Amino acid sequence: MSTAAESAPRSDNGVGNYQLFCFCALFALGLILLQRGLGRWFLFPITVGLVPVFFRWRIGPLLFLGALATTLFATGSRVPGIPGWRPPPTAPLNDLLLSATVLAYVAGHYRLQGLAHFIFPRDPRRLPAAPAKRGLTVPPQRSPGLATPTEWVLLLLSLPVWAGLALFGSPWLIPAPDEQRLFEVETLRSSELMEQVVGLTQLFLNGVWRCRLLVWFLGAGLLLVSGLLGYLAWGRLSAAEAILYLQDTTWAESRREQRLLQSWLVRARRRREG
Amino acid sequence: MKQDRFILHPSSFILPKMVTTRGWWFLAISTLVLLLGVLSINATLAVVGLTLVLWFLGQALLFAFRIRLLRGHLLVERELHDERGRVDNLWAGRTFEVHVTVRLDSILTLPHVAIADWVPLGVEHVDGERRGDGFLNAETPLHLAYRIRCPAVGRVRFEGVRIHLADLQGFFFHGTFLPALVSLRVLPVLTDAEGQAATSKRHNLLPPPGVHRLRRPGSGSELLDLRDYLPGDPPKTIAWKVSARRDRLITRVYESEVPLRCTLFVDTSSSVRLGPAGSNALARLIGIATAAAQANTAGRDLTGLCLVDEQCASVIRPARTPRHLVQLLQKLADVANLAPTTGKAPVNTLLPLAHAFAEEIYPYLLRPEVNRVPFWLPWLWPFPAAGQRTSPAGFVGQRLFWLLAFLPFAGLVLLTAYGIDLAYRSSPWPVLVPGLLLFLAQVVGMGLLYWWLMRGVRSALSMLFAPGTRRLARWRKQLAAIVSARYGLAPGGLAALLEDDERCSLLLQRFLAEHDVPYPLPFYDEQGRYLFSSPGKVEVLANALSAAVGKGHDNELFVLLVDLLELDEHLGPLLRSVQVALARHHQVMFVCPWPPGVPLPPRSFELLPHPKTGTAGTSPGAPQEQRAAGLIPAVRTTPRAALLPALEEAATNRFHAAFHRLRQLFARMGVPVVCAAEGEAVRLILDRLERMRMLGRRR
Numbered sequence: 001m002s003t004a005a006e007s008a009p010r011s012d013n014g015v016g017n018y019q020l021f022c023f024c025a026l027f028a029l030g031l032i033l034l035q036r037g038l039g040r041w042f043l044f045p046i047t048v049g050l051v052p053v054f055f056r057w058r059i060g061p062l063l064f065l066g067a068l069a070t071t072l073f074a075t076g077s078r079v080p081g082i083p084g085w086r087p088p089p090t091a092p093l094n095d096l097l098l099s100a101t102v103l104a105y106v107a108g109h110y111r112l113q114g115l116a117h118f119i120f121p122r123d124p125r126r127l128p129a130a131p132a133k134r135g136l137t138v139p140p141q142r143s144p145g146l147a148t149p150t151e152w153v154l155l156l157l158s159l160p161v162w163a164g165l166a167l168f169g170s171p172w173l174i175p176a177p178d179e180q181r182l183f184e185v186e187t188l189r190s191s192e193l194m195e196q197v198v199g200l201t202q203l204f205l206n207g208v209w210r211c212r213l214l215v216w217f218l219g220a221g222l223l224l225v226s227g228l229l230g231y232l233a234w235g236r237l238s239a240a241e242a243i244l245y246l247q248d249t250t251w252a253e254s255r256r257e258q259r260l261l262q263s264w265l266v267r268a269r270r271r272r273e274g
Numbered sequence: 275m276k277q278d279r280f281i282l283h284p285s286s287f288i289l290p291k292m293v294t295t296r297g298w299w300f301l302a303i304s305t306l307v308l309l310l311g312v313l314s315i316n317a318t319l320a321v322v323g324l325t326l327v328l329w330f331l332g333q334a335l336l337f338a339f340r341i342r343l344l345r346g347h348l349l350v351e352r353e354l355h356d357e358r359g360r361v362d363n364l365w366a367g368r369t370f371e372v373h374v375t376v377r378l379d380s381i382l383t384l385p386h387v388a389i390a391d392w393v394p395l396g397v398e399h400v401d402g403e404r405r406g407d408g409f410l411n412a413e414t415p416l417h418l419a420y421r422i423r424c425p426a427v428g429r430v431r432f433e434g435v436r437i438h439l440a441d442l443q444g445f446f447f448h449g450t451f452l453p454a455l456v457s458l459r460v461l462p463v464l465t466d467a468e469g470q471a472a473t474s475k476r477h478n479l480l481p482p483p484g485v486h487r488l489r490r491p492g493s494g495s496e497l498l499d500l501r502d503y504l505p506g507d508p509p510k511t512i513a514w515k516v517s518a519r520r521d522r523l524i525t526r527v528y529e530s531e532v533p534l535r536c537t538l539f540v541d542t543s544s545s546v547r548l549g550p551a552g553s554n555a556l557a558r559l560i561g562i563a564t565a566a567a568q569a570n571t572a573g574r575d576l577t578g579l580c581l582v583d584e585q586c587a588s589v590i591r592p593a594r595t596p597r598h599l600v601q602l603l604q605k606l607a608d609v610a611n612l613a614p615t616t617g618k619a620p621v622n623t624l625l626p627l628a629h630a631f632a633e634e635i636y637p638y639l640l641r642p643e644v645n646r647v648p649f650w651l652p653w654l655w656p657f658p659a660a661g662q663r664t665s666p667a668g669f670v671g672q673r674l675f676w677l678l679a680f681l682p683f684a685g686l687v688l689l690t691a692y693g694i695d696l697a698y699r700s701s702p703w704p705v706l707v708p709g710l711l712l713f714l715a716q717v718v719g720m721g722l723l724y725w726w727l728m729r730g731v732r733s734a735l736s737m738l739f740a741p742g743t744r745r746l747a748r749w750r751k752q753l754a755a756i757v758s759a760r761y762g763l764a765p766g767g768l769a770a771l772l773e774d775d776e777r778c779s780l781l782l783q784r785f786l787a788e789h790d791v792p793y794p795l796p797f798y799d800e801q802g803r804y805l806f807s808s809p810g811k812v813e814v815l816a817n818a819l820s821a822a823v824g825k826g827h828d829n830e831l832f833v834l835l836v837d838l839l840e841l842d843e844h845l846g847p848l849l850r851s852v853q854v855a856l857a858r859h860h861q862v863m864f865v866c867p868w869p870p871g872v873p874l875p876p877r878s879f880e881l882l883p884h885p886k887t888g889t890a891g892t893s894p895g896a897p898q899e900q901r902a903a904g905l906i907p908a909v910r911t912t913p914r915a916a917l918l919p920a921l922e923e924a925a926t927n928r929f930h931a932a933f934h935r936l937r938q939l940f941a942r943m944g945v946p947v948v949c950a951a952e953g954e955a956v957r958l959i960l961d962r963l964e965r966m967r968m969l970g971r972r973r
Contacts, residue, residue, distance in 0.1 A: 061300065062299060062300070062303050065303050065304070065307055065326075066303070068307075068322070069306075069307045069310055069311075069319060069322075069323075072311075072316060072318055072319045072322070073310060073314060073316060073319060094318075095317065095318050095321045095322075096321075098318060098321075098322060099321050099322050099325040100325075102322050102325070102326070103325055103326065103329055106300075106326065107329075107443060110296070110300075110442075110443035110444060110445070111442050111443060113296075113444060114386075114440075114442060114443065114444045118444070119386060119440050119442075119444040120294075120388065120438050120440055120444070120447055120449070121294045121295060121296075121444075121447055137390060137405070138388035138389065138390045138405055138407070138436060138437075138438045138449075139388050139405050139406075139407050142386060142407060142442075143407055143408070146386070146407065146408055146409065151385075151442065162325050162328055162329040162332065163321070163325050165324075165325075165328050166321050166322075166324035166325035166328055167321055169324055169328075170317060170320055170321045170324060173308075173311075173312045173320050173324070174311075174312070174315055174317045174320055203313070204313065207309070207312050207313035210312055211309070211312055214312075214324075218331070225335060225338075229338055229339075229342055232342055233342065233643075234643075236342075236346075237644070238638075240639060240759065241638060241639065241641075241644045242644075243759045244639055244644045244645055244755055244756070244759050245643070245644040247755060247758060247759055247765060247767075247768055248644065248645060248646055248755060248768075250765045250768075251755075251765075251768045251769060252646070252648075255769065258766055258768075258769030258770075259655070259769055259772070259773065261766075261769075262766070262769045262770050262772070262773035262774065263658065263773050265770075265773075265774075266658065266773050266774050269774075
């Protein structure tokens with residue numbers, strides 16, 4: 001068998017290369033976290049990210065994201081509504097680099113999984129033995145030789161784009177200190193349990209209110225794109241599909257009458273046959 | 275050889291169907307990070323979360339657009355090679371190399387594509403890789419090469435290539451099938467020494483190839499008779515010595531020298547199609563017919579072919595050219611892997627098989643966008659509406675349900691009666707409608723409504739505890755739609771297949787048989803009658819034989835390769851046609867396919883031209899003796915298996931008796947009957963053919 005990559009330049013050790021890629025991303029991330037003044041806290045996400053790359057754990061990216069989120073939350077968040085609250089200082093360039101390195105690590109690790117474990121999901125259907133023997137199971141993972149340097153270059157080039165977009169959109173999510181909120185939370189320090197619950201709910205609703213733009217944007221965008229692509233798909237049905245669709249529509253419109261008619265015909269035939 | 279342009283079939287709604295579990299987990303965690311950042315007003319965390327979410331959505335959009343923009347740009351090419359180059363026909367028993375190329379006719383690139391070729395069910399994979407992966411663009415196609423071997427004559431269908439597309443992270447996935455159908459004939463292998471006719475010299479003078487002596491006056495070289503001279507006879511034919519002895523002019527009469535026409539009548543009815551393709555009775559008959567045709571062609575005899583089944587006969591007139599031989603072989607290959615069909619096969623047995631196959635080969639026709647199954651359909655509209663057979667437990671359950679359902683209705687009726695009575699008693703106005711009439715009208719109306727309601731409740735209740743039945747109903751609707759569209763039924767075809775079990779079963783069998791998928795069939799109907807005796811073929815065969823006799827010349831040989839076992843009471847028309855053929859001085863011989871696994875009939879009967887009467891059970895070579903000789907496995911001694919040998923023995927005796935009766939029947943007319951058993955060499959049968967031709971010639 002020869003595959004597509006035969007005629008293209010290949011690196012035979014795609015797994016090792018992507019491991020190296022992830023290590024580099026983690027190194028850069030460590031430097032950025034140190035520059036942010038996290039002190040020894042920077043070791044936590046780096047370690048959590050390092051071990052799964054070394055052992056090729058599939059849960060690695062999720063663990064890493066969890067560790068990073070915990071670290072950033074613990075060191076940089078303030079609870080609004082508490083007297084004396086002020087938003088933490090932000091450095092846009094630092095955020096941009098941090099996001100880009102996180103994305104580099106996550107993308108590299110998932111690509112590593114595609115090479116080391118699987119890239120296609122398992123087929124949930126319980127097939128009979130015969131078709132399985134026919135060789136209809138495709139290779140579940142990428143051949144290691146298929147990972148070319150072009151992939152890395154494209155990935156590296158795309159990193160600042162996504163991070164930049166996120167940085168551009170973040171002001172709509174994070175309010176300015178003087179921005180009016182949906183609820184003014186005054187009761188969070190109260191000793192009454194009920195008042196604390198109300199306060200937390202108000203906090204949550206404030207957050208949701210801030211996310212309204214994101215939700216609208218994503219929801220409307222998804223619906224629009226989905227509708228557009230669906231319409232394109234209808235316009236390009238093959239002949240067999242179109243016939244099937246028309247037949248299905250006819251049946252759906254007249255299934256009651258057809259059912260009645262056909263059941264009579266069957267009964268009549270059976271009576272004829274005795 | 276074949277280049278098909280394929281259209282990808284993505285779903286109209288993007289995300290839920292193309293995102294993998296890995297993708298869903300990543301999206302969930304990224305969204306959580308984003309929400310945490312937003313809720314805690316942590317700009318860094320929000321930016322990181324937003325970056326991940328935007329990147330994911332961007333990848334999703336890119337993947338969806340890739341799939342849609344590449345519609346109609348995927349090409350599949352398939353070529354089959356042998357050691358000399360590309361081939362358009364395959365040969366049984368030989369090895370061929372398959373080359374499959376998947377090309378992308380677009381400037382876009384698919385980052386990761388995995389393909390797997392569908393190897394037909396009738397061929398064996400020898401070596402080579404049938405699966406491959408890589409990226410795909412205009413310059414870099416994906417290529418597979420492997421070798422196959424075709425064990426049996428017939429047709430092989432290369433349906434196409436399974437293709438899976440994914441992004442490099444494994445977040446998105448699209449799997450489908452590229453239908454690139456290539457159907458090739460597997461021709462019978464050309465015989466060498468085995469298929470050649472016997473060349474032992476039986477006469478002092480052998481006519482040239484393709485010419486045979488016929489004992490009728492003609493212009494041959496062998497003396498047939500002497501007769502008195504008639505005016506006009508050529509002088510060179512006068513036998514002078516004999517004339518001198520008898521003192522009158524005597525003329526020599528010579529034999530005719532004519533070509534021998536051999537017509538092979540091959541049975542292709544369901545009775546010979548039973549069993550695995552390639553090792554059933556039909557394959558055996560085709561093997562014999564092929565060898566006979568080749569041997570005839572090698573001897574420059576003319577060979578014709580007539581394929582007979584229950585409905586019709588397909589005839590190829592005798593000829594002797596190599597092109598004609600290839601035409602015969604192609605015709606035989608076309609019918610070699612026909613599958614048996616019966617309308618009595620239960621639909622529910624065929625549905626899982628057909629649906630699993632359709633999921634593999636026609637996934638784009640099972641999409642809900644074009645082949646929708648309403649969710650309520652299996653619950654409220656079980657298929658078919660008419661004549662559903664219920665089990666005894668179901669029968670009792672139904673009665674119990676209606677009994678229980680009657681109790682609330684009775685209460686309702688009493689309440690109605692009470693209400694009407696109360697209303698009539700307390701009404702200040704004169705009564706216009708009699709109370710009884712009003713009561714009856716209300717009860718009838720309520721009863722109909724209640725009955726209709728309870729029917730729905732009963733159907734839903736019975737479906738509630740039968741997930742398998744619901745699944746089968748869904749599959750049946752989807753497959754009925756596919757089959758109805760495929761075989762061009764009228765717009766009402768879908769509804770007809772949902773209601774008519776027999777029709778649905780026949781079309782599902784046709785669908786499976788077309789794709790060479792083996793399927794189980796019952797041998798006997800509910801009354802215990804054998805379903806595959808195919809008595810209809812006798813009439814068709816008799817008509818075909820009569821037509822061949824009507825168009826025949828001198829010296830025709832009709833070889834009937836037909837399964838007529840246990841059809842004694844239907845043989846009348848055929849016997850009459852055979853008598854007509856014999857009366858016209860043609861030769862008829864009969865080759866009976868023998869069921870695989872059944873011991874051969876006793877030898878002592880086989881070569882007797884006029885067998886004596888006797889029963890197979892008591893004849894020499896009966897199963898008891900064959901078992902003693904080791905031909906049949908010894909009787910198993912376990913109690914549970916004790917019945918099996920007895921059944922085998924009974925079946926064997928039945929076959930032997932049927933064969934004996936058949937042979938007796940034809941022997942009365944001087945028609946030899948040969949048993950085409952599984953292990954018997956083709957050479958032996960050809961030898962017999964030759965010998966019988968000689969026997970016929972001396973008559």
